[in-house]
Amino acid sequence: MRNIWLILTYLYRSKEVLFAVGWFLEKPNGKRLREFCGFCASLLSTLIVPAMAYTMLLRNCGQLLTLAGPATHLPLAGENQRNWRVIPDGYVACVDDRIVATGPMAELDDTLVATATIVLDASGQVVMPGLVECHTHLVFGGNRAHEFQRKLQGETYLDILASGGGILSTVRATRAASDEQLLEQALHHLKGFREYGVTTLEAKSGYGLDAETELRLLQVAREAGRRQPVRVVPTFLGAHVPGPEYRGHPADYLHMLVQEVLPNIYPEEVPFVDIFCEEGAFSVAEARRYLEQARALGFQLKIHAEQLHDLGGCEMAAELGAISIDHADYLTPAGASRVARVSGGRTVAVLLPLVPLFLRQERFAPGRAFIDAGLPVAISTDFNPGSCPSKNLWLALSVACLKMGLNPAEAVAAVTLNAAWAVGQQRECGSLEPGKRADILLLHVPSLEEIPYWLGENPVQQVIIGGRIQHA
Ligand SMILES: [Zn+2]
Numbered sequence: 001m002r003n004i005w006l007i008l009t010y011l012y013r014s015k016e017v018l019f020a021v022g023w024f025l026e027k028p029n030g031k032r033l034r035e036f037c038g039f040c041a042s043l044l045s046t047l048i049v050p051a052m053a054y055t056m057l058l059r060n061c062g063q064l065l066t067l068a069g070p071a072t073h074l075p076l077a078g079e080n081q082r083n084w085r086v087i088p089d090g091y092v093a094c095v096d097d098r099i100v101a102t103g104p105m106a107e108l109d110d111t112l113v114a115t116a117t118i119v120l121d122a123s124g125q126v127v128m129p130g131l132v133e134c135h136t137h138l139v140f141g142g143n144r145a146h147e148f149q150r151k152l153q154g155e156t157y158l159d160i161l162a163s164g165g166g167i168l169s170t171v172r173a174t175r176a177a178s179d180e181q182l183l184e185q186a187l188h189h190l191k192g193f194r195e196y197g198v199t200t201l202e203a204k205s206g207y208g209l210d211a212e213t214e215l216r217l218l219q220v221a222r223e224a225g226r227r228q229p230v231r232v233v234p235t236f237l238g239a240h241v242p243g244p245e246y247r248g249h250p251a252d253y254l255h256m257l258v259q260e261v262l263p264n265i266y267p268e269e270v271p272f273v274d275i276f277c278e279e280g281a282f283s284v285a286e287a288r289r290y291l292e293q294a295r296a297l298g299f300q301l302k303i304h305a306e307q308l309h310d311l312g313g314c315e316m317a318a319e320l321g322a323i324s325i326d327h328a329d330y331l332t333p334a335g336a337s338r339v340a341r342v343s344g345g346r347t348v349a350v351l352l353p354l355v356p357l358f359l360r361q362e363r364f365a366p367g368r369a370f371i372d373a374g375l376p377v378a379i380s381t382d383f384n385p386g387s388c389p390s391k392n393l394w395l396a397l398s399v400a401c402l403k404m405g406l407n408p409a410e411a412v413a414a415v416t417l418n419a420a421w422a423v424g425q426q427r428e429c430g431s432l433e434p435g436k437r438a439d440i441l442l443l444h445v446p447s448l449e450e451i452p453y454w455l456g457e458n459p460v461q462q463v464i465i466g467g468r469i470q471h472a
Pocket of ligand 1: 382
């Protein structure tokens with residue numbers, strides 16, 4: 001008996017090693033091996049882990065939003081974005097930091113519930129995956145409350161930027177801040193995100209705009225990830241706007257980034273390179289050249305495009321294989337169809353509905369038309385000091401329903417599984433499935449329909465990250 005137990009333990013540890021190996025193989029040339037490791041780990045999870053007693057069990061879940069659906073190797077698109085599995089009266093079981101089983105309560109194997117199992121009763125409550133916040137500008141100095149009044153008096157985002165305000169005022173505050181001050185502020189914001197149920201978060205640089213400060217911001221983002229439980233995925237957005245020293249010379253600024261910054265960051269640590277393609281920032285031609293250079297160095301690509309004008313940045317980035325195209329308020333349904341086709345359904349449109357709201361713009365991305373065109377849609381806050389100082393992803397979800405035409409199921413998929421795809425974390429999080437990290441939320445609402453309904457409210461009662469209950 002003891003030998004059998006040792007063999008089971010050995011196989012269970014092998015599974016963990018396989019997960020770890022798979023997780024480290026981020027490079028494209030490691031993809032096959034990574035998928036093989038993932039497959040073996042899942043197989044061992046299925047065969048072995050059920051023999052281990054559960055360390056945590058959420059039982060009697062009023063509605064269990066699994067986000068598991070038709071088998072797909074792509075982000076959820078079209079009907080799949082709303083037709084994922086909801087289990088009434090369900091359970092989720094975890095061993096250590098992993099989900100090992102989900103299903104209806106009638107199928108729960110009570111023999112795996114031990115005295116040491118932490119049991120949470122979720123009667124009458126929604127249980128769902130932790131939120132994935134796939135587009136934030138987490139690290140910055142100061143804030144821009146002083147510009148709020150100018151905005152209310154009618155000045156536009158581009159007016160304020162042209163007068164030396166906007167991004168450039170945050171750049172001054174960020175350059176002047178110490179690493180410790182930036183880290184303290186980032187940790188403060190992460191705590192706020194955690195209270196909203198965010199368990200994975202993308203964090204962009206982009207308020208340094210010189211080589212030294214941009215590298216500092218990436219270090220601060222990574223350190224913030226190590227200091228608390230939310231998984232932080234860093235993105236290099238040095239190409240936010242040309243640095244003040246390069247005013248009027250965007251191509252020279254990009255050349256500096258390629259020469260002085262990109263060689264000093266590594267795709268294993270900072271997987272994504274992003275650029276703001278817009279009037280006053282970078283042209284489509286400049287963005288294309290820059291993204292091609294970043295791709296050649298092994299980075300995956302993101303773009304801020306079609307936020308204020310329809311320039312064609314989204315299609316260009318999709319042609320280059322971008323993992324996401326972000327904003328897209330001015331992307332047309334025809335353009336969305338072309339993005340879906342050219343990317344083979346791999347590029348996710350990350351919509352940021354709180355931005356036009358905060359900038360007092362009428363135009364919101366036509367999310368309904370995007371989904372109908374087969375383009376996978378994610379939703380994020382775009383948390384940043386200028387155009388969205390809000391961490392409330394639930395509010396963004398509601399506004400996406402109200403102003404972009406998503407239904408509640410589509411909107412929930414947009415802040416979980418599709419958001420995970422948008423940051424390359426779909427194997428780790430975004431749904432409640434065996435093998436994934438145990439990032440789970442208990443909400444104090446009884447049904448999916450009530451999530452977007454209570455406008456601006458935080459429905460989170462309990463946050464679990466990696467199998468551990470988080471306390472405020
Ligand atoms: Zn942004």
